[in-house]
Amino acid sequence: MSSRQRIFADRIRCAAGACALLLLSAPAARAAEPRVPYVPTPQEVVERMLKIAKVGAADYLIDLGSGDGRIVITAAKKYGARGFGVDLDPDRIRESNENARRAGVTDRVSFHQQDLFATDLSQATVITMYLLPRVNIELRPKLLQLAPGTRLVSHDFDMDDWKPDVHLTVEAPDKYSGAGGQSDIYYWVVPAPVEGVWQWQTPVAGKPQSYEVKLQQKYQAVTGSVRVGGRESRLQGARLRGADIRFRFTVEVNGAPVKHEFAGKIEGDTIHGSATLSGARVQGRFEWNARRATPSSTGQRGLPPGIFQIARSARH
Numbered sequence: 001m002s003s004r005q006r007i008f009a010d011r012i013r014c015a016a017g018a019c020a021l022l023l024l025s026a027p028a029a030r031a032a033e034p035r036v037p038y039v040p041t042p043q044e045v046v047e048r049m050l051k052i053a054k055v056g057a058a059d060y061l062i063d064l065g066s067g068d069g070r071i072v073i074t075a076a077k078k079y080g081a082r083g084f085g086v087d088l089d090p091d092r093i094r095e096s097n098e099n100a101r102r103a104g105v106t107d108r109v110s111f112h113q114q115d116l117f118a119t120d121l122s123q124a125t126v127i128t129m130y131l132l133p134r135v136n137i138e139l140r141p142k143l144l145q146l147a148p149g150t151r152l153v154s155h156d157f158d159m160d161d162w163k164p165d166v167h168l169t170v171e172a173p174d175k176y177s178g179a180g181g182q183s184d185i186y187y188w189v190v191p192a193p194v195e196g197v198w199q200w201q202t203p204v205a206g207k208p209q210s211y212e213v214k215l216q217q218k219y220q221a222v223t224g225s226v227r228v229g230g231r232e233s234r235l236q237g238a239r240l241r242g243a244d245i246r247f248r249f250t251v252e253v254n255g256a257p258v259k260h261e262f263a264g265k266i267e268g269d270t271i272h273g274s275a276t277l278s279g280a281r282v283q284g285r286f287e288w289n290a291r292r293a294t295p296s297s298t299g300q301r302g303l304p305p306g307i308f309q310i311a312r313s314a315r316h
């Protein structure tokens with residue numbers, strides 16, 4: 001957390017008073033009381049958050065701790081998205097419903113007085129939050145269980161060692177009731193669990209060649225190695241975004257180096273995509289169908305085993 005964020009976290013904790021401090025320091029004894037006080041996201045930051053997540057008419061957005069409803073309402077009014085917000089404060093829910101009515105979006109959005117930790121997030125394609133660092137960390141296991149490809153946007157607070165895919169700092173002249181400041185916006189795409197040993201065959205010079213790739217994963221960061229024709233090589237440029245994976249490597253096949261590039265979509269224990277091979281004697285683009293031979297030994301997505309269930313099918 002930067003010093004500016006620390007100051008803000010202190011500010012919003014102070015705004016909540018001693019009760020919030022007590023609750024923040026005792027997560028196990030969480031009561032259904034707001035653990036984060038109401039501080040609205042400035043409208044210009046709302047717009048940037050929705051742009052970063054590329055929110056569109058096909059999206060279902062959930063705002064966790066939705067305040068006056070501005071994020072869900074803007075997503076519906078400007079981009080035609082659907083969704084809902086949850087907040088523990090009944091006044092905020094009343095205000096949100098009134099704002100939705102004024103914006104003419106009551107057919108696409110709703111607001112519910114409920115605890116964000118007890119909220120079913122499975123419908124979401126996009127989740128937004130303006131909470132606190134500890135609350136983000138407590139939510140993190142639940143967020144990592146969402147369908148691969150679900151997009152997450154957090155105002156001002158990160159997820160500790162789950163590094164964001166995108167981080168921006170923007171000017172926010174309307175922040176803190178017009179006092180002005182800057183806002184951080186963090187963006188993640190929920191990664192598919194990909195750790196394990198993957199096997200497949202690709203035709204090389206007319207003969208099926210067996211490949212075995214071992215992948216290690218920490219959140220969306222993937223590293224690994226490949227074994228082919230008795231030789232081993234490190235993977236390069238491995239990239240995981242939601243359920244989409246790509247990597248490349250160069251290995252000798254039949255005595256000559258061949259560059260291999262793979263790109264595909266992970267669906268449970270299979271990957272389907274394409275392979276491009278280029279070498280002096282081997283050229284071509286092939287279908288790539290890989291199967292996971294062993295599940296991860298260290299748990300999915302780089303965290304301890306037992307926390308995650310097998311991820312459901314990926315978002316497209």
Ligand SMILES: C[S@@+](CC[C@H](N)C(=O)[O-])C[C@H]1O[C@@H](n2cnc3c(N)ncnc32)[C@H](O)[C@@H]1O
Pocket residue numbers: 033034035036037038039040041063064065066067068069070071086087088089092114115116117129130131155
């Ligand atoms: C910092 S405000 C953000 C409001 C809105 N999302 C925005 O960005 O403008 C946090 C909101 O979370 C609500 N809240 C805090 N703890 C909550 C909980 N456990 N469940 C639901 N809402 C909660 C508060 O009442 C407050 O309205």
